[in-house]
Amino acid sequence: MSDVASPTPPSPLLSVQGLTMRFGGILALNNVNFEVQKNSITALIGPNGAGKTTVFNCVTGFYKATEGQVILNDNGKTTNLRKVLGEKFQWSDYVNPPAFLERLYYKTFGGSHRVNQAGVARTFQNIRLFREMTVMENLLVAQHNHLDRNLIRGMLNTKHYRASEKRALETAYYWLEVVNLTEDANRLAGDLPYGNQRRLEIARAMCTEPKLVCLDEPAAGLNPRETVELSTLIRHLRDKHNVTVLLIEHDMGLVMGISEHIVVLDYGQVIAAGTPAEIEVNPKVLAAYLGTEEGDAS
Amino acid sequence: MFSKPNDPPMLTAFKDSSLVGMIALLIFSPISGIILNGYGFNTHPQTPIMLAFIVFIGRFAYQLAALTPWGQRLIQKFMLSKGKRGVYVASPGDQRYLWIILAILFIAGLVLPFYLSKYYLTVAILALIYVLLGLGLNIVVGLAGLLDLGFVAFYAVGAYTFALGSQYWGLGFWSAIPLAAAFAALLGGILGFPVLRMHGDYLAIVTLGFGEIIRLVLNNWMSFTGGPNGAKAAEPSLFGLEFTRTAKTDGHIPFHEFFGTTYSPNTKFIFIYLVVFLVACLMIFFFSRLRTMPMGRAWEALREDEIACRSLGMNHVTIKLSAFMMGAMTGGIGGVFFAAQQGGFVNPTSFTFFESALILAIVVLGGMGSVVGVVVAALVLTILPEMLRDFADYRVLIFGILMVFMMLWKPRGFLPIRRPYFTKEGQA
Ligand SMILES: Nc1ncnc2c1ncn2[C@@H]1O[C@H](COP(=O)(O)OP(=O)(O)OP(=O)(O)O)[C@@H](O)[C@H]1O
Ligand SMILES: [Mg+2]
Numbered sequence: 001m002s003d004v005a006s007p008t009p010p011s012p013l014l015s016v017q018g019l020t021m022r023f024g025g026i027l028a029l030n031n032v033n034f035e036v037q038k039n040s041i042t043a044l045i046g047p048n049g050a051g052k053t054t055v056f057n058c059v060t061g062f063y064k065a066t067e068g069q070v071i072l073n074d075n076g077k078t079t080n081l082r083k084v085l086g087e088k089f090q091w092s093d094y095v096n097p098p099a100f101l102e103r104l105y106y107k108t109f110g111g112s113h114r115v116n117q118a119g120v121a122r123t124f125q126n127i128r129l130f131r132e133m134t135v136m137e138n139l140l141v142a143q144h145n146h147l148d149r150n151l152i153r154g155m156l157n158t159k160h161y162r163a164s165e166k167r168a169l170e171t172a173y174y175w176l177e178v179v180n181l182t183e184d185a186n187r188l189a190g191d192l193p194y195g196n197q198r199r200l201e202i203a204r205a206m207c208t209e210p211k212l213v214c215l216d217e218p219a220a221g222l223n224p225r226e227t228v229e230l231s232t233l234i235r236h237l238r239d240k241h242n243v244t245v246l247l248i249e250h251d252m253g254l255v256m257g258i259s260e261h262i263v264v265l266d267y268g269q270v271i272a273a274g275t276p277a278e279i280e281v282n283p284k285v286l287a288a289y290l291g292t293e294e295g296d297a298s
Numbered sequence: 299m300f301s302k303p304n305d306p307p308m309l310t311a312f313k314d315s316s317l318v319g320m321i322a323l324l325i326f327s328p329i330s331g332i333i334l335n336g337y338g339f340n341t342h343p344q345t346p347i348m349l350a351f352i353v354f355i356g357r358f359a360y361q362l363a364a365l366t367p368w369g370q371r372l373i374q375k376f377m378l379s380k381g382k383r384g385v386y387v388a389s390p391g392d393q394r395y396l397w398i399i400l401a402i403l404f405i406a407g408l409v410l411p412f413y414l415s416k417y418y419l420t421v422a423i424l425a426l427i428y429v430l431l432g433l434g435l436n437i438v439v440g441l442a443g444l445l446d447l448g449f450v451a452f453y454a455v456g457a458y459t460f461a462l463g464s465q466y467w468g469l470g471f472w473s474a475i476p477l478a479a480a481f482a483a484l485l486g487g488i489l490g491f492p493v494l495r496m497h498g499d500y501l502a503i504v505t506l507g508f509g510e511i512i513r514l515v516l517n518n519w520m521s522f523t524g525g526p527n528g529a530k531a532a533e534p535s536l537f538g539l540e541f542t543r544t545a546k547t548d549g550h551i552p553f554h555e556f557f558g559t560t561y562s563p564n565t566k567f568i569f570i571y572l573v574v575f576l577v578a579c580l581m582i583f584f585f586s587r588l589r590t591m592p593m594g595r596a597w598e599a600l601r602e603d604e605i606a607c608r609s610l611g612m613n614h615v616t617i618k619l620s621a622f623m624m625g626a627m628t629g630g631i632g633g634v635f636f637a638a639q640q641g642g643f644v645n646p647t648s649f650t651f652f653e654s655a656l657i658l659a660i661v662v663l664g665g666m667g668s669v670v671g672v673v674v675a676a677l678v679l680t681i682l683p684e685m686l687r688d689f690a691d692y693r694v695l696i697f698g699i700l701m702v703f704m705m706l707w708k709p710r711g712f713l714p715i716r717r718p719y720f721t722k723e724g725q726a
Contacts, residue, residue, distance in 0.1 A: 060609060109613070116611030124609075130602035132385045133595075136720040140592075141599040142610045147592045154591040155584065166724060173722055186387050186719050208611050 012073060013038040013212055013244045014059070014120075019068035021054050021268075028054045030268045032068070036212065036261075041238055041245045043255045045279075046265035047288060052248045053125055055265070056214050059246075060122045061085050061112030072118055074211050084114035117145065121210035123201040125217050125248075131190030135181060135200055138189050139172035142207035175203040179233060195226040199233070206237065213237065215247040219254050227251060231258045256280065264288065311361035319354030326350055384665075384710030388719040404579065411571040419567040423639045425680040426574045427632045432660040432676040433581050433669065434628025439658065440667035441594065442621035443601030444494070445502040448509025449657050452482040452626040454649035456633020457531075458516060461644050462523065464532035471534035474634050475577075482630025483623040490622040494615055497604075509654055517646040528645025531637045534570060567639075574635045581628060586669045590718055590725060597621050598667070659697055663704055665711015674712070 012035035021029040028051045036042045044052050057063040059070050061081060070081040086107040093100040106114075116122075130138050140147075148154065148164035176182045179199040184192055189200060198218055205213050215234070219227045231254050237243050249255045255262065256276045264272040264279060266288040272279060279285055305313070326346035332339050363369030411419055431453060438446045459478040463469030469477065493504050516523045523529060588594040596617045600607050604614055637644045660679055664671035683693050704711070718725050 062605065062608070111613065111615070112608045113611045113613045116609060122609050124606070128603050128606040128609075130599045130606065132602060132715070132717075133598060134387055134717050134720070137595060137599075137717065141595050141607070141612075144592055144596050144610065144612050149592045151588075151591075151593065154593075155587060162724075169720060169722060169724060172720075188385060188387060188717065204610070 011038050012036060014246070015069075015071050015073070016055070016059065017069045017071070019055065019058055019070065020066045021051070021058055021063060022066045028268050029058070029065075032265070032268070032270055034263045034270060034273055036244060036246050039238065039242065039244055040261055041234065041247070041259045042261045042263065043259035044246065044248045044263050044265060045250070045252075045255055050265040051268040052265055053216055054268075056122060056216055056248065059115075060120055060214060061115035072120060072212070074119055079118040081115050081118065081120070084110050084118065085112065086110035116208055116210070119209075119211035120214065121205035121208045121212070122214040123198075123205050123216055123218060125220065127194075127197050127201055129189040129197055129201060129204070131188065133189060134186050135176070135189050135192070136169075136172055136185050138200060138204050139175060139207050140168050142204045143168045143171060146209070171207060175206055178206075178236070179203045180229075195222050198222065198230075202233070202237075206241070206243070210243060212244045212246060215245065215249075217248050217250065219249055219251045227254055230254070234258055307365055308362075311358060311365070315354050315358035315361055318357040319350045322353035323347065323350035384708065385715045385717060387717045390719050390721070407575050407579075408572070411568045411575075416564050416567060419564060419571055420639060421681060421684045423567065423571050423574055423635065425677050426571070426578050427635050427639065428657070428660060428676040428680045429578050429673050430574070430581060430628055430632040430635070431657045432664060432672040433578075433585055434625040434632065435657050436625075436661050436664065436667065436669070436672045437585065437597065437621050437628070438625035439661050440665075440672070441589070441597040441601060442618055443597075444618060444621065445498060446505045446622075446625070447502050447651075447654055447658070448505035448507070448512075449625070449629055450649045450651070450654040451505075451509040451512040452486060452629030453633045453636065453653065453657075454512050454516060454646070455482045455485055455626075456630030457637040457644045457648070458523065458529065458633070459630065460634045460637045461529035461531040461642070464642075465529055468532070470532055471634070471638060474531075475631060478630040478634045479627045480630075482633070483627040486623045486626025487619060490619045491615070494618040494622060506651070506654075509649075509651060513646050513649050516649070524645075526645060526647070528643055531642040531644065533642060534566065534573075534638045536569060570635065570638050577631060577635075581631075582669055582673065589667075589669070593617075593620060601667075656697075659701060662701065663711060665708075665713050665715060668711055668713050668715055671711045671713040 014036040016032060016034050019029050019032040020027070032051075032055060034044075044055060046052050054063065058065040058068075059081065061084070064085055065082060068082075072079045072081055083102075084106055087103060089100070089103055093103055130141060133141070147168055148161045150161070153161040173182065173185070176185055179202060181192075181196055181200055181203065184196060184200075189197065192200060198221070202213075202215065202218065205215075218234070219230055222230060234245055234247070235258055238245055247255075247259070259276060262272075262274065262276055262279045263270055264282070264285050271284045271288060272282045274282070323346055326349045329346075330349065331342055331346040333342060363372070411422065414422060431449070434452070435446065435449045438444050438449070456478040459481050460469065460471070460474035463474055463477065489505075489508055493501060496504065517526055519525065585594075589598075596607070596612055597620075599612070600614060600617055600621075607617070608614055636648070640648075656679065660675045661672060663679070664673070664675035679697075683689075689696070
């Protein structure tokens with residue numbers, strides 16, 4: 001499965017191992033394993049309710065996985081994305097003070113924001129913008145952690161503070177240009193047309209300077225022209241901005257066109273993984289999709 | 299409910315109004331139709347029938363108005379503001395002359411106390427204290443979107459820090475201000491850290507409880523706080539000059555003796571007024587600036603969408619905590635001035651839930667996040683009841699009606715929220 005047709009030797013940026021997620025009686029994810037290679041565009045596909053969004057939520061820390069590990073490995077710096085959320089204390093912690101303190105630290109100050117700080121940004125299936133703030137403010141908020149947040153310097157409007165704000169504005173304008181929204185800089189985010197909101201959400205995620213960006217159905221609700229623009233944008237992000245893209249998408253044209261590696265999920269399990277050419281002819285995948293289509297038709 | 303789709307509109311209106319009238323009758327009957335008399339009760343059937351009839355007529359008139367085109371337009375304009383958001387983006391340079399207005403208001407505010415009687419001075423000070431409290435709660439509720447129903451706790455902590463501090467450790471007016479601010483903020487932090495992981499309703503209930511706990515502790519810890527008898531704070535002073543007829547603290551001399559003028563009881567209130575006015579102005583500056591700084595932006599983003607904030611790497615707990623502490627700090631400062639305004643005497647009856655509700659009303663009427671709106675609402679809601687003393691009994695009723703109409707008509711407050719305009723160079 002790791003015979004990915006990528007130019008660089010395989011070095012997974014993200015590896016998901018044995019991910020299991022249970023909601024009460026529902027087994028939403030059952031032992032999911034996959035890897036996302038550095039600088040690749042990887043797609044996560046599957047019929048409705050297969051558990052794709054749940055995988056995203058576990059990776060980005062919005063759900064605490066029942067079991068399994070999510071490891072981010074960026075240039076030798078390894079982050080355990082489950083640990084930073086804050087885990088339950090284990091018996092072994094009581095005889096191992098450093099482990100105890102570490103867990104206590106993450107329990108107090110950990111959370112899904114740590115996942116983003118480690119380098120994973122995301123967008124949401126149902127767009128989550130700050131609707132009553134302007135487009136510009138949305139992008140400035142995204143840079144919160146890189147800004148000068150010192151209250152006194154801000155109040156006195158010192159040089160350091162002004163420089164920090166100016167840099168943030170430049171970054172924001174840069175990303176607006178990339179997603180072609182410069183015209184809308186001073187409009188309320190909630191007033192934008194749907195397609196622009198999707199692109200703004202991508203720009204906002206990019207403002208956090210991620211290594212891996214997870215896009216949850218970025219083409220949903222877009223017209224064919226916008227979908228083509230979106231695929232150009234996603235390629236541009238990967239080629240020019242050195243980010244790795246993991247995306248969930250139902251638009252097979254888009255998925256087959258831009259992704260190098262595809263992971264197929266059905267009923268919470270990985271049923272296939274490989275290149276688009278392999279996936280296209282995989283009988284299991286065809287069965288999963290055709291099966292649901294037949295179900296819909298009857 | 300009883301109407302069929304092809305009924306004539308008049309009949310539909312009549313049926314609808316009858317239904318509303320019946321509901322009113324059901325509600326009013328037990329409330330106003332039965333009046334206790336010793337162990338028995340008297341029935342007054344005509345009162346609820348009359349009230350229900352008024353409701354019926356009102357509803358019918360509304361329905362009929364809705365049938366005419368001009369009535370529809372009126373209703374569109376005043377009742378249904380769902381389409382309009384009450385938020386707009388500034389256009390560059392639209393506040394060019396704002397500073398002139400601000401300067402005039404500032405000077406007027408400085409001159410005002412010299413023309414007021416003692417009674418109106420105390421009213422004006424109270425109004426400014428509510429401006430402070432409104433600004434503080436505005437951060438928590440209006441900007442960060444955390445419903446805090448126990449804000450009065452921090453107000454009480456501020457007032458009692460000053461009173462008990464001067465009783466036990468000889469704390470003066472000036473040192474009480476930063477100390478009360480710090481102490482209230484600390485308490486806000488201690489309360490906030492475990493609580494701020496909760497959302498909406500849970501947070502509201504916990505803060506409500508906290509407000510009551512503080513009041514009950516102040517009321518019942520007789521040996522330390524003096525219980526219902528209250529506590530006495532030091533007289534405010536300026537560089538060792540007191541504003542009383544004779545100095546209350548050793549080493550202090552009365553203000554009028556020092557300057558060789560005659561004693562006037564107003565001097566003390568003019569002094570308090572000026573201090574609280576300057577502090578309020580400082581806070582207004584502080585908070586309006588904060589709104590365009592990273593911290594203020596983060597608060598508002600958190601109100602808009604907490605999940606999105608977390609996905610952007612923002613620690614929602616510390617951001618909420620900063621809002622909570624900043625609000626508490628402002629409430630604490632307000633408390634010190636309250637103790638000073640009360641002639642140094644505070645007791646727990648000043649810090650009931652009604653006070654929290656009043657401050658919340660200020661924030662809601664002022665428009666959840668608008669600094670100007672909150673200032674105006676605070677002034678109106680404190681000065682108006684004093685002007686209309688004759689209607690004092692109806693104060694709460696009028697508040698209630700006002701709130702209902704606000705929610706229907708302008709849910710985002712009197713003034714629309716203004717968002718900053720940015721160019722590549724910076725904020726325009
Ligand atoms: N918070 C939750 N509580 C309970 N069940 C959940 C929760 N989140 C997801 N599920 C369940 O997990 C399963 C997978 O849902 P998920 O949203 O991940 O599907 P998906 O693959 O993203 O589907 P779609 O293509 O429709 O977005 C569904 O059966 C869903 O009902
Ligand atoms: Mg989904």
